[in-house]
Amino acid sequence: MSDEATEDLRVLRMPVELDYTYSAGRSASRFLRAIQEGKLLGQRCPVDGKVYFPTRGACPQHGMPIDGEPVELPDTGTLVTYSIVRVPSANIPLELPYVAVQVLLDGADTVMMHVLGECDLETVHMGMRVRAKWKPKEEWSTSVANILYFVPLDEPDAAYDSYKEHI
Amino acid sequence: MAELTGVIGIGQTKYAAKRDELSMPGLLREAAERALEDAELTWKDIDAVVIGKAPDMFEGVMMPELFLVDAIGGAYKPMLRVHTAGSVGGSTAIVAASLVQSGVHDRVLTVAFEKQSESNATWALSIALPFSVATVAGAGGYFAPLVRGYIRRSGAPEDTGIRVAVKDREHALKNPLAHLHLEDISFEKVANSPMLWDPIRYLETCPSSDGACAMIFANEKLADRSDKPVAWVHATEMKSEPTMFSGRDQVMPRAILDNAKSLYKKAGIQNPREEIDCAEIYVPFSWFEPMWMEGMLFAPTNEGWKMTYEGATKLGGDLPVNCSGGVLSSNPIGASGMIRFAEAALQVRGMAGEHQVEGAKKALGHAYGGGSQYFSTCIVCSEKP
Amino acid sequence: MRDVAVVGFSQSVSLRRERNRNEVEILIPVLQELREATGYTNEDLEFVCSGSSDYLAGQAFAFVAGLDAVGAWPPVCESHVEMDGAWALYEAWVKIQMGYADVALVYGFGKPSMGDLPITMALQLDPYTVMPLWPDAISVAALQARLCLDGGVMTDRQMAEAAVRDRAHAKSNPHAQVAGDFDVEGILSEPYLVSPLRKHDCSPISDGASAVLLASSNRAGDFSKRPAWIRGIEHICEPQDLGVRDLTRSRSTEIAAEKAGVGAGRIDVAELSAPFSHQEILVERGLGLGADTTVNPSGGALAGNPLMAVGLARIGEAAARITNGEAERAVAHATSGPCLQQNLVCVLEG
Numbered sequence: 001m002s003d004e005a006t007e008d009l010r011v012l013r014m015p016v017e018l019d020y021t022y023s024a025g026r027s028a029s030r031f032l033r034a035i036q037e038g039k040l041l042g043q044r045c046p047v048d049g050k051v052y053f054p055t056r057g058a059c060p061q062h063g064m065p066i067d068g069e070p071v072e073l074p075d076t077g078t079l080v081t082y083s084i085v086r087v088p089s090a091n092i093p094l095e096l097p098y099v100a101v102q103v104l105l106d107g108a109d110t111v112m113m114h115v116l117g118e119c120d121l122e123t124v125h126m127g128m129r130v131r132a133k134w135k136p137k138e139e140w141s142t143s144v145a146n147i148l149y150f151v152p153l154d155e156p157d158a159a160y161d162s163y164k165e166h167i
Numbered sequence: 168m169a170e171l172t173g174v175i176g177i178g179q180t181k182y183a184a185k186r187d188e189l190s191m192p193g194l195l196r197e198a199a200e201r202a203l204e205d206a207e208l209t210w211k212d213i214d215a216v217v218i219g220k221a222p223d224m225f226e227g228v229m230m231p232e233l234f235l236v237d238a239i240g241g242a243y244k245p246m247l248r249v250h251t252a253g254s255v256g257g258s259t260a261i262v263a264a265s266l267v268q269s270g271v272h273d274r275v276l277t278v279a280f281e282k283q284s285e286s287n288a289t290w291a292l293s294i295a296l297p298f299s300v301a302t303v304a305g306a307g308g309y310f311a312p313l314v315r316g317y318i319r320r321s322g323a324p325e326d327t328g329i330r331v332a333v334k335d336r337e338h339a340l341k342n343p344l345a346h347l348h349l350e351d352i353s354f355e356k357v358a359n360s361p362m363l364w365d366p367i368r369y370l371e372t373c374p375s376s377d378g379a380c381a382m383i384f385a386n387e388k389l390a391d392r393s394d395k396p397v398a399w400v401h402a403t404e405m406k407s408e409p410t411m412f413s414g415r416d417q418v419m420p421r422a423i424l425d426n427a428k429s430l431y432k433k434a435g436i437q438n439p440r441e442e443i444d445c446a447e448i449y450v451p452f453s454w455f456e457p458m459w460m461e462g463m464l465f466a467p468t469n470e471g472w473k474m475t476y477e478g479a480t481k482l483g484g485d486l487p488v489n490c491s492g493g494v495l496s497s498n499p500i501g502a503s504g505m506i507r508f509a510e511a512a513l514q515v516r517g518m519a520g521e522h523q524v525e526g527a528k529k530a531l532g533h534a535y536g537g538g539s540q541y542f543s544t545c546i547v548c549s550e551k552p
Numbered sequence: 553m554r555d556v557a558v559v560g561f562s563q564s565v566s567l568r569r570e571r572n573r574n575e576v577e578i579l580i581p582v583l584q585e586l587r588e589a590t591g592y593t594n595e596d597l598e599f600v601c602s603g604s605s606d607y608l609a610g611q612a613f614a615f616v617a618g619l620d621a622v623g624a625w626p627p628v629c630e631s632h633v634e635m636d637g638a639w640a641l642y643e644a645w646v647k648i649q650m651g652y653a654d655v656a657l658v659y660g661f662g663k664p665s666m667g668d669l670p671i672t673m674a675l676q677l678d679p680y681t682v683m684p685l686w687p688d689a690i691s692v693a694a695l696q697a698r699l700c701l702d703g704g705v706m707t708d709r710q711m712a713e714a715a716v717r718d719r720a721h722a723k724s725n726p727h728a729q730v731a732g733d734f735d736v737e738g739i740l741s742e743p744y745l746v747s748p749l750r751k752h753d754c755s756p757i758s759d760g761a762s763a764v765l766l767a768s769s770n771r772a773g774d775f776s777k778r779p780a781w782i783r784g785i786e787h788i789c790e791p792q793d794l795g796v797r798d799l800t801r802s803r804s805t806e807i808a809a810e811k812a813g814v815g816a817g818r819i820d821v822a823e824l825s826a827p828f829s830h831q832e833i834l835v836e837r838g839l840g841l842g843a844d845t846t847v848n849p850s851g852g853a854l855a856g857n858p859l860m861a862v863g864l865a866r867i868g869e870a871a872a873r874i875t876n877g878e879a880e881r882a883v884a885h886a887t888s889g890p891c892l893q894q895n896l897v898c899v900l901e902g
Binding site: 087090 | 187188227290307308311312315316319361363364366367409410411413414415416418
Binding site for chain 3: 169170190191221222223224225226227228229230231232233234236237241242243244245246247248249250251252258261262265266268269270271285291292404405406407408409410412420421422425426537540541
């Protein structure tokens, strides 16, 4: 017998490909249809009135369905916290380094994760005021990707106390 | 009401980036055989098996415990498979302990594992779902903003994370099973390593490892027969909260604080810093040491970093943390939590070898997962309660 | 041992495809219904345990979203099994036994319609030697059915009779997916789906969720007028390899049934979650059921098979027959893995 035949087989490549069809769900569908029109929809928790963004099926804190009227939010907000990412990730097509941010939209009570653009890395800081940079209108679809990234606003920083409970 | 339960056997594999000389069943069996050997038992002495691991996509097998069960002697026995995100290793040990504490079984084997080299964990964690934008680059991308939040609120010196990394990597040199043995580790080396997810540097992050950890729990009657020291389970606790809701404190979640209070109450601990001799804490990024020192109530709010700074968490300090090298030195994800519990048990059994904390009697094991939302913990002790 | 009872049960309608709702949205009304039926609040819950599968959802940590439906605040003592909810119930039962909890919420959910289920299930098989052949779940079950038929263990008429019985029972179950009057001759004249299995021998693919409230004797009366007491609950796992076990009987069901004490008295009702008709017969035999037992009054898994919720739903259905006075003693069954690899048996009494 040759050496090859007696050697342990160590690696067997076995690619797996499975197709899935996702349903966004009722609540997220409402949000996605709105963002296709350039609108940002949140929804109030029926128990404490906090505005969840984006809309979702239930308030996770109270386990109650959220089915009231949506609340339209502006595309401005506060950068609550961030990380400068210098490591590539297969699912993220952005050039390195980029700034991953958590943004608290004005009027919302939950943060959204996105990225920051058109900004000097040295100047990124917590409390910055930011605005969404949208794709050209003709490219809008039912996706959060209609917002390319957030850009800094020329406004004074938000006070730490105004957003610290969202970190 | 619960039966007193002890850890009578522990087995760990060597942790490494690739254990490709072993199949998945071989990996589990290596840990399970070592646990049986430690407990001086054979397969037939085991009543039930509990298997834990993180998401199935990490190996590309759906419910892999089904094909693995006979490799660890579980054929024709009860078998459970636990999955609670990163805390799963701890939760799995807790489920195994409960089977004995409830009186349902006398002796239970539990194995937690991950063979990350058989798939791609970063891929599995970042599967792009339709309608969403991928902005989170793996676990580091998720946790880095929270670390920044901690630094902001605590005013911790920027080099705290570096100090934790140096300490855990020095500890790992005393643990032959650890994945990373960085002989020339130094403050400068960590400080100069590339910034990956600012403020987290490369050497402040955990590796990706293959490995398995096994434990055997027995009731008091059987554990008393053991010739070796027993780690008695004084208390276990699990707490979970949702990933996101308005006003959620993601840096210091209530679930860890509630978990700590409940755990210490059950274990009769008034002052954890004084009464606990050492701890194995789930620290996948160095900054989580000071954060979880506060979460587990060893330090006042915003002062966890002082323990690192004062050297309290080093071998020889008043509360050595992660003497095994911790998750920063070995990270087979699904097993990482159980390794914390097993290492805590080894310490109070006096069987931790070169990384033994002298005279350790009472130890804490801790694991967490998800978006800092799943916590599982245990207190083990060399003496019965 | 402590006395523990099923004090509440709710389930969704089994649907071939939930087009509009995601898993959390399927689960929320199920938990709401359970809350309304039993009056439990989150303060009552000392333990929560769920069962689901990441591969059915096509994403890692799919179970985490389930917490949203629970309203896990303040933080809850909680665990999850990557198994049918029936095993989550077992874990909760253990926690109550050890005195950790008196009241526990258990739920299971699955939305297999998102993927190609029979193919996805191939990923359960040995990844080195079997799975690379991509044997789909129906073909694997068909191998077992062939062994049963050619070995003279059962006839295809008996299989058809099981299917007819279940679908007829399902007519009175508003949650069932496949119900109606079929006749044995008609079924036997149909073409094979995967020989020797015909369409009627297979459970449907179902999206759905189920939930159960468990309580110790200290608390059971707070939630139910007639709790269904768990008198025995056992589960056994066989080796997976199809070549090392006798596929013409369910040894693990036999062992679990004996340990759970199924034979200690008359069984009025049995709820089985076998996904194929020949497997239902094997489980019936493994449990040692006689002619005086009504099998699958709900229609069983052949009438609706929401994976990860279906086994828990069988326990719930059996308990519901006790609670409504139809039965004094019942047995429920859950299964997992190819060809009845792992089986759970639960005996309930009024």
